[in-house]
Amino acid sequence: MAVVTPDLSELFEEAYERVGLEMRSGYDLRTARRSLNLLTLEWQNRGLNLFTIESGTLAITAGTETYTLPSETIDIIEHQIRTGTGINQTDTNLERVSVSTYAQQSNKNTQGRPTQIYVQRLASETKVTLWPVPDTDYILAFHRLKGIDGLATGVGTTAAIPPRFVPCLVAGLAYQIAMKKPEAIARVVPLKQEYEYQFELAAGEDAETASIKFVPYNTFMLGGG
Numbered sequence: 001m002a003v004v005t006p007d008l009s010e011l012f013e014e015a016y017e018r019v020g021l022e023m024r025s026g027y028d029l030r031t032a033r034r035s036l037n038l039l040t041l042e043w044q045n046r047g048l049n050l051f052t053i054e055s056g057t058l059a060i061t062a063g064t065e066t067y068t069l070p071s072e073t074i075d076i077i078e079h080q081i082r083t084g085t086g087i088n089q090t091d092t093n094l095e096r097v098s099v100s101t102y103a104q105q106s107n108k109n110t111q112g113r114p115t116q117i118y119v120q121r122l123a124s125e126t127k128v129t130l131w132p133v134p135d136t137d138y139i140l141a142f143h144r145l146k147g148i149d150g151l152a153t154g155v156g157t158t159a160a161i162p163p164r165f166v167p168c169l170v171a172g173l174a175y176q177i178a179m180k181k182p183e184a185i186a187r188v189v190p191l192k193q194e195y196e197y198q199f200e201l202a203a204g205e206d207a208e209t210a211s212i213k214f215v216p217y218n219t220f221m222l223g224g225g
Contacts, residue, residue, distance in 0.1 A: 011170050018174035019184045044074060044147065054146050066129045072147040073126040079117050082139035086155035091141055102131065111135040115178040168198040
């Protein structure tokens with residue numbers, strides 16, 4: 001059976017009711033929309049949610065080292081240079097370097113198969129620079145952290161948000177609204193507590209569950225007895 005998620009307008013009404021108020025005017029809708037967009041930005045600052053991770057590829061051209069990633073890219077979390085196709089396809093990991101490490105490269109025009117990637121998270125876009133400069137055509141394969149879209153109008157559907165995050169969204173929105181309403185000041189603390197509880201539930205459900213094995217690495221100092 002499909003999960004039916006209410007439209008944003010219904011979620012706004014639910015959030016207002018939790019605050020003990022009614023959404024009556026166009027201004028109430030606009031202030032709820034602003035709070036919702038700020039809330040989704042806060043989620044991005046809290047860490048990785050699996051529904052904001054997307055894989056992709058980018059064609060790399062010989063002699064060109066800097067590329068702009070798809071819009072709404074916040075950061076890339078995995079990055080490989082891909083050569084070949086089909087059963088002959090090979091992905092080689094790129095080392096991510098800081099601006100200082102890239103700046104200290106003595107010859108930034110050296111050409112070869114890229115081994116390093118420098119990521120620039122700018123205000124309006126995210127760019128990557130490869131080093132050495134590609135000596136032939138490659139494919140950049142990546143997993144990116146993307147922004148949560150589809151919420152700018154404050155009306156419509158919640159297609160950008162998985163159903164498991166909707167209770168958290170409503171709880172967070174109610175908390176945000178209460179902070180802006182003097183008559184609801186007494187509800188701020190309990191609404192904050194409920195929001196944090198719902199976020200922990202949703203984020204825990206959305207966490208990576210694959211097992212990771214850590215093997216100790218022992219070093220020995222050899223010397224004369």
